[in-house]
Amino acid sequence: MNARPIAFLGARLVDPETGYDGPGALVISEGRIGEVTRAGTFADLSDDIRRVDAAGALLTPGLIDLRVKTGEPGSEPKETLKSAARAAAAGGVTSIVVQPDTDPVIDDPAVADFILRRARDIGLVHVYPAGAATKGLEGQGMAEIGLLREAGCVYVTDVDRPIVDSRVMRRLLAYAASLGVLVAHRPADPWLTTEASATESEFSGRLGLAAEPVAAETIMLERDIALAELTGAPLMVDQISAAAPLESLARAKAKGLPILATASINHLSFNELDIGDYRTFCKLTPPLRDEDDRLALIDAVASGLVDIVVSAHAPAPPEEKRLPFDEAAPGSVGLETLLPALLTLHHEGRVPLARLIRAVTLAPALAVGLPAGRLTVGAPADLVLCDLTAPRLIDAATLISKSKNSAFDGRRLQGEVLMTLVDGRVVWER
Amino acid sequence: MVTIAPGIDEVRARTFPFPRRHFLSAADLDPVQVGELLDLADGFAALNRQMTKKVDLLKGRTVITLFFEASTRTQSSFELAGKRLGADVINMSPRASSISKGETLVDTAVTLNAMQPDILVVRHGSSGAASLLSQKVSCSVINAGDGQHEHPSQALLDALSMRRAFGRVDGLTVAICGDVLHSRVARSNVTLLNLLGARVRVVGPPTLMPADVARWGVEVHHDLKSGIAGADVVMMLRLQLERMQGAFVPSMREYFRLWGLDREKLARAAPRARVMHPGPMNRGVEIDSDVADDLTISLIQDQVEMGVAVRMAILTSLAARLDNR
Numbered sequence: 001m002n003a004r005p006i007a008f009l010g011a012r013l014v015d016p017e018t019g020y021d022g023p024g025a026l027v028i029s030e031g032r033i034g035e036v037t038r039a040g041t042f043a044d045l046s047d048d049i050r051r052v053d054a055a056g057a058l059l060t061p062g063l064i065d066l067r068v069k070t071g072e073p074g075s076e077p078k079e080t081l082k083s084a085a086r087a088a089a090a091g092g093v094t095s096i097v098v099q100p101d102t103d104p105v106i107d108d109p110a111v112a113d114f115i116l117r118r119a120r121d122i123g124l125v126h127v128y129p130a131g132a133a134t135k136g137l138e139g140q141g142m143a144e145i146g147l148l149r150e151a152g153c154v155y156v157t158d159v160d161r162p163i164v165d166s167r168v169m170r171r172l173l174a175y176a177a178s179l180g181v182l183v184a185h186r187p188a189d190p191w192l193t194t195e196a197s198a199t200e201s202e203f204s205g206r207l208g209l210a211a212e213p214v215a216a217e218t219i220m221l222e223r224d225i226a227l228a229e230l231t232g233a234p235l236m237v238d239q240i241s242a243a244a245p246l247e248s249l250a251r252a253k254a255k256g257l258p259i260l261a262t263a264s265i266n267h268l269s270f271n272e273l274d275i276g277d278y279r280t281f282c283k284l285t286p287p288l289r290d291e292d293d294r295l296a297l298i299d300a301v302a303s304g305l306v307d308i309v310v311s312a313h314a315p316a317p318p319e320e321k322r323l324p325f326d327e328a329a330p331g332s333v334g335l336e337t338l339l340p341a342l343l344t345l346h347h348e349g350r351v352p353l354a355r356l357i358r359a360v361t362l363a364p365a366l367a368v369g370l371p372a373g374r375l376t377v378g379a380p381a382d383l384v385l386c387d388l389t390a391p392r393l394i395d396a397a398t399l400i401s402k403s404k405n406s407a408f409d410g411r412r413l414q415g416e417v418l419m420t421l422v423d424g425r426v427v428w429e430r
Numbered sequence: 431m432v433t434i435a436p437g438i439d440e441v442r443a444r445t446f447p448f449p450r451r452h453f454l455s456a457a458d459l460d461p462v463q464v465g466e467l468l469d470l471a472d473g474f475a476a477l478n479r480q481m482t483k484k485v486d487l488l489k490g491r492t493v494i495t496l497f498f499e500a501s502t503r504t505q506s507s508f509e510l511a512g513k514r515l516g517a518d519v520i521n522m523s524p525r526a527s528s529i530s531k532g533e534t535l536v537d538t539a540v541t542l543n544a545m546q547p548d549i550l551v552v553r554h555g556s557s558g559a560a561s562l563l564s565q566k567v568s569c570s571v572i573n574a575g576d577g578q579h580e581h582p583s584q585a586l587l588d589a590l591s592m593r594r595a596f597g598r599v600d601g602l603t604v605a606i607c608g609d610v611l612h613s614r615v616a617r618s619n620v621t622l623l624n625l626l627g628a629r630v631r632v633v634g635p636p637t638l639m640p641a642d643v644a645r646w647g648v649e650v651h652h653d654l655k656s657g658i659a660g661a662d663v664v665m666m667l668r669l670q671l672e673r674m675q676g677a678f679v680p681s682m683r684e685y686f687r688l689w690g691l692d693r694e695k696l697a698r699a700a701p702r703a704r705v706m707h708p709g710p711m712n713r714g715v716e717i718d719s720d721v722a723d724d725l726t727i728s729l730i731q732d733q734v735e736m737g738v739a740v741r742m743a744i745l746t747s748l749a750a751r752l753d754n755r
Contacts, residue, residue: 323535
C-alpha cells in the first residue's frame, strides 16, 4: 500500500531530536520522512504531491505511549485492540505499548504473537506488546524474558503489581539487563498500600477513604534504586507521582545510574481534590496526590528529571466504575486526551513545548528502541498535525474508546489533533 | 380511624421544607437548619412520650430502609420514626454476599426506586455509597452511615441530647475518644459540633487517628487524662474487637487501661460532665459499666430516645420538600 506523497507547508515544527521549535515544511514519501526544511515551503514540489496547508499548525512526530491497557485478549467489552488503535489514531498517538496484564497474561511468546498479528490486521497504529516480568505477574519466577523479546516485546513489567521479593527483583534486573531488555516497575510498598484507594491526607481522611501515604512509593523506589545500583541494570520507574520519590530519583540520576522515569498525564493534570464527591473516574493507581506533588511532577518533566509521559490508558466499563469509591476499579482512559492535556500544560506556561513533545516521542522511542519519534530524513513518517490552541470541552461520551471512564470528562483542554499519519498513511483526519 | 396525637399542631407549625433533596452529610447543613431540625425534633420528643404517638405528617408516603450493614438501633429507629409519622415503612437488609457488593447497591437501589418510594434510608459499608446512590434514584436519600465517612443523623441526635442536657451546644467542650480513624460518627460529630460552636477534642492513640486530623478544627490528644480534662461531654467511640489484636492497639486490656473510661478517669472532666456513646458498647473495653449505667452521668439512653425524634424531624423536613416539588 503505497500512499500518495504528502507535503506539509508552513507548519510549526517541533523536532525533539534537535530541540528545534520553529517554522518549517516536510515531505513524506514511501512512508518515510523525505525532506525537511526550516523554510515555509519547498522550492520545487512536484504536482502529484498532496499539499497540506498547515499554516500555524503544530507538526511533530506521532506520540509513543508506553503504557496502554486494552481488554484484548480476555475482557474485550472494555476495549479491543481495534478500538484502542482507533482511539490512539484520533489522539495523535502512533505507537502504543500494550500492557501484559491481559487474560491470558503476556508471559508466553504466543500471546505476544497473537497481539502483533491482530495489530497487523487492524493496521492503524503501531502496536507493541510489553511482556510480563514474572510468570503470571505473580512476582515469583521470572517470565521467559528472552523469548518474549524475540516475540516482539519491547520491555517487561508486572504493570500495577509490585514485585515484592527483593531477591526476585534483583535477579530480574540482572538477567534482563544481560539480554538488553528494560524492566519497568511501579514502586509501591504493598503493605502500606493494602486496600488503599486514595492518598493519605486531610481530604481523604474526611472522605473516610482507606488511604496510603506517599512514603509507600518512596520506600519501594529507594529499594529499586539500590538494586539497580547493585546490579548495574537499567530500570524504568513506572508512574512516579510525588515530590518525595522525585528527590530519590534525582539522587539516583545524579549518581549516574541508568534510571528512567515515567509520569502519567493524569498525575500532571489532577490532584486529590479532583476526587471531589467520590468521582471514581479519578480513582487511579497510584492515587492522585496533592497539589504540591503535582507541581513538583510538572517541574520534573520540565527539567528532564522525569523522562517520559504516558497516558496510563486503562479502560473500565460502567459496571466497574459505577460503584462506591473503595470498590471501583482504578484507572482512566487517556489515549484521546494525552496530547490536548500536554498542550494545556504548555499553554499554562509550565513546560516548554519541545520538552513536552520529547517526553512523548523521542524519549520513549530511545527507552525501548523504536525508530520513530523524530523528524529526521529517513525516519518513519509517523506524524501528528494539530491545532495548538483550539479549545475543547472533553465529553467522555463522545470518546472513541469503548470505555468512557475519562478523568478528563468535563475538563476544558486546549489543542486538537487535525491529522495523524502512520508510515506516511493518514489514519485519522478531522 | 387513627387517633392523632394531641400537640401535633404545635409540631406542624415548626415543620419547614428542607432545602436539599437528600440528607447525606453534616457538612451540607448550616446552623440555622440545624437549629430548626433540633427544634422540630424537640417537639417530636415530647410527642413520643405521650400515649398516642401517631401523627399524620407522612401519611401516604413510603419509606424504605436499605441496610447493607447489620444494625439494630439505627434501622429500628428509622422504622419507628417513619411509622409514627404515618408512613408505610419497609425494611430491607440485602445480604452482602449475593453478588459483588457494589452491583447489589446500585442495582437494588434502582429496582427499589422503580417502586416509587418517597424516601430511601441507606446504610452501606463503603464511604460515598449514599452519595453514589443519590445520583441514581429519583427519591430522597438519607445517609444512615456510609463506610467510614458520615453518619449525620447520629450527629444530630447527639447534638440534641447535649442541648437538652446543657441547654446549649455553643461553648461546650466535647472530647471524642477512641477509634476516630474508622468512625463515621466522629466525622459527622466533628463537623456538626464545630458548626454549632462547640470546642471539639479528639482523643486516642495515633494509630487510630486519621492523617492530618489536627486540620479538622479539633484539638488532638494522645492521652485520655489530658484529653478529657475539663470536658463537658465525653463521647466514647466503639472499638471493634478485631482492631485490638495487635494491628492498631496491642491488646484489649492495654486499651482499657489507657483509653477506657472509668469513674477515676472521668473525675478529670468538668464537674457535671456527661458521658455519651453511639452504641453498641463494648463494656469493659472502651467504657466501664459503672459509668455507662449511671443515669446521672450517662446520656446513652437519651441518645437512643432522641434518635427516634431526630429521625422523625429529618423525615418530616425531607417530605415537606417533596410537597413543594
